[in-house]
Amino acid sequence: MVSPIYIIAVLLGIAFLLGLFKQPGANFVRFAAVITLAFPVFVSVGWLIHFIIDPAEPFMVYTAGALPPFSINLKMGLEEAFMTSAVNVLGFFGFIYLYKTLKAQGEKAVVLFLVLIMGLNVVIMTRDIFNLFVFLEISSIALIGMIFFKRDLNSFSAGFKYLIAVTVISSFLLIGIGFIYYLGGTLNIDDFIANNNGLTRGLSTAVFLVLIAVLLELKPFPANGWALDVYQAAHPGINAIISAGTATAALFAVYKLLPFGGDLWLNIAVIIGLITFLGSNFLGISQKNANRLLGYSSIGQIGLLLAVMGFSKHLGEHFQMVFFALFISHFLAKAGLFWLSGLIAKDEIKDWAVLRKKPHLLFLFGLFVFTLIGFPPFPSFYGKWQLVMDLASNYNYWWIGLILLGSIFEGVYLFRWLGYAMKLEPEEGSSIKLDWEKIIPIAVFGLLIFLASYFTNEIFPSNFNINLIPVYFVLFLFVIDFLPAYIKNTIAIAGMGFYAYYIYPDIEQDTLRLVFAGIFLLGGILTMFAGYSVKGRRPGFFPFAIMMYAGLIGLVEAENLFQFFFAWELMTLGSYILIIRGKKSILHAYNYMLFSLGGAYMIFMGIALAYNGHTSISLEMLQTASFPGWAYTLLALGFLTKTAALGFHIWLPGAHAEAESDVSPMVSGILLKGGVFGLLVLFMAMGGEQAGEHPLLYALGWLGAITALGGNLMAVFQEDAKRLLAYSSVGNLGYILFAFAFMTNIGWLTGLTYSINHFLFKTLLFLAIGGVVWRVKTHNMYEMGGLIKRMPWSFIAVLIGIITLAGIPPLSGYAGKWLFYNAVITKGWYFQGAIVFFAGTIAFLYCFKLIYSIFLGQPKDKFRKVKEAPIWYLIPQFILMIGIMVFSARPDLILKPIGDLLSQSAYFPTDPLSWENVTASTNLGYWSGYKIMLVIGGMFVVLLAWLMIMSRKAKNVKQFNIVYAGERPFTPETTHYSHNMFAPFNKALGFLTTPVVTDFWNGVNDTSHAFADSFRKIYTGNGQTYIAHILAYIVIVYLILL
């Protein structure tokens, strides 16, 4: 191993030598610097590998021929090796990124860069506090020298503010160090910690000065305006170094010095860190300047890392991996984002729409955003999980709440930004200049994220045991994204088919899981068929579709809560990208993501509360949850955001309606069942029918009933076919919630029947309408009409779909109804039941509107030549119709095993339903799907035959051949009454659809933005104000500590 002292020697030596070259040698100077910067990477990474393979004692470098505390010593242990590796890798790639920029700056800039990297290395390694001060100053001077690079007014003024702020801070540091030496008798960090256990009054003031100064170097909120200005003004290549490099070194300096202050300062670190995380992210939500926003985010992340250091006692042996996971995410993603910003070279976040022209860069942008927020499979997801679980074990719920709240604010601006980049139209003539020296560092850091994810998964406790096969399959689909769509579609379908075969033996016994696995995988395959009608490559579609399905099936497979949450977030990520692919989906996908984030954090918080006092994170742990009231409520609310219960439903209509034709059935028929499955897991944990009188269930029952009414009412007044179906989903999920909330055997059977039905008919209807929309290119039903002649197959599909939806015999919707009445009567929820019944009748209205407006009435001129929907849309529809027919005629095939499973399980032993072949009976009556099918089928055949006989003499006429009428219409529109079809009804009940919920959430949104906007005015831009902030910060913290 090469002694780390050579890092300093080589960097400093070469920096001096290079300073001797004059301008003509600039090319050589830069080249030599690249080679030089590779050297520390080699040394520190070598040490890192050494320590990972063989966790040996740290290596010490002694200087000046004396032992510490009489000399300065450097330490190289696992932590130092990791941090210096990070800084040096960043230095190497950061230099490559700046390669061309540095040419204009001359050889002195190169020298500054080398000195900066050298300084950061020493800050990390040194064990002498004065030495630390000196090298903090050296790296600050080098850094502020580099802020010059842009040579414009903004960078000069920002650099000056930064300089005076850092100088004030270091003055306090120096005074503190002086008194530490005077009162503590040593400058050596280890020596001081070993010999000064009880702090005297004077010494604690000295420690206060030192620690507050190093904490201020981390730019704590709100004393950080000086840093924000630099982030906004400096060259993005420099910002990457500040955010990922100097912040790293300063963070490690804090880590070394925190033990000076004992437990008290650990708590202070937590408070300062979390205030920074929350405050910085909150102010970020109304920020529009890309670099400044990254600055806010960067400062926030450093705050979180500081808090993690403060939590080190609670984290115990997990501290290193939590810190690693959160740190590496921030480090890689933030450097990558700043570098991307340099490539785009525009100020506003809206300008990032130009990324649409370069899908690979857009991919990297998304990768960085998801890494920062903490989505699986990225390291920060693991880190946040472990952090929250360990905090929960120690009753630190308020802290968890703050962390999650801060993360939501972070999501608010990061996803708005990502949405802009994916969906806004790039400005005319804007383009990205692809400089290879700039692309390479970004791409390398993107790759490193995957490497770090893999490594994080390896070092996390073995009971997490994530099944990564689906994740690898998704990665594989990214790799082959250059292939034509039909090949990828085939591969995707084959993959899902294989996976269904692969997991079947595992869940064969568990009928409940089997049903959901069937909906997710077989249903998924059906919806993928429609994708064959897409020509071209369809870039980026398949990986995310498969990611959503991987998440859904992961829910079914999950054996513990970590796996469950992992799958839940994977599903969210995939579905978000699928939804945002729609043409007008930018706002809806954003809403979806925010509700999903909020929901996910509620689930997370619920799990954390329940986990207290447990050692296992298995699903069964929820049965003995601590704080059951809070935990169950939070979990239920979290799941309800996905099932779009009233109050959380506002994202759904737009997201489902504006999605691509074949995505709508995926996200409506299938994705919503993910939330349902979550609710089932929760309800089972609550104890099945013993928990029947739980107040939460009573509340959820009401919520379900009101959602059913509200969703259906809103569906009635839609003119957009897909929006109608989307609102109908809201209503249907209300039924499902209502049925499961009964928490009785038959209630659950009803809920499952509804779930299966909803999957069948909603997928069918969305596919059918999607096929129609594919041809007619509009969603507005009143623009269609009379399409029955042109699209008979689609008509049949819609007809079957609405018969099932409306619960009309003989199809399976009626099975749901029959079970439902039994369940309501046995449970005794008559009033709520009546509301749901009323909602069911409202459903007739929109069902009629759907089929009448589109297929009946008068065909419009422009659609006279329109063709039947694509065959790839029709095939899955017919498979679904066969499914409906089978389920209608033989419901016992599915319902009997489920009923058996429910009554044999510990959850629902009371089984009022008995099966005799196809006939189900309760003490209220009996019902046989098969017989009803025969009776109704017979009636249908008889009536049809009679009609055909009666009308055999009828004569076919042209559309306007209506000579017996009093007047002659000239256009089809005048005879097809379908716009605002239920106007009188709207007059009577329309007030119920006033968008109070939308208004409420808009209010929340506007209020928080207004607050953030007015609060950030404290950053006046005046350097002196910033100094005053710093001084006030020091004084206030001191007074609090007195």
Next chain:
Amino acid sequence: MKYFSVEYISIFAGFILLLIGLWGIISQKNILKIIISFSIIDTSIHLILVSVGYIKNRTAPIIDGPVTRADAAQQVTDPVPQALVLTAIVIGVGITALMLSYALKLYEKNKSLEIDKYKSLKW
């Protein structure tokens, strides 16, 4: 009379200078005056550090002539704070130079040395 000895006077003076410097940084609008305030702070810190290392009735920590290597420990003041001050002076010069060059650049761009004129970055 203890508080009128040189180490107390110098440390007291050091803190007074520190406060004057901080006051200057916050209240002065002219960038050059702000930089001068920083120099005052520098000086104040040096004074404080040296006073902290001073031991009464001892001489400078230079082993030469009257102070022999053998009894240096009994005769000289603590050398460490003085070494720290030396280093701090060097750093202070570097920082001051950097500040002045920033002041120069700012003046070149905007022909003004009023710090209030440089508020284009904010929020």
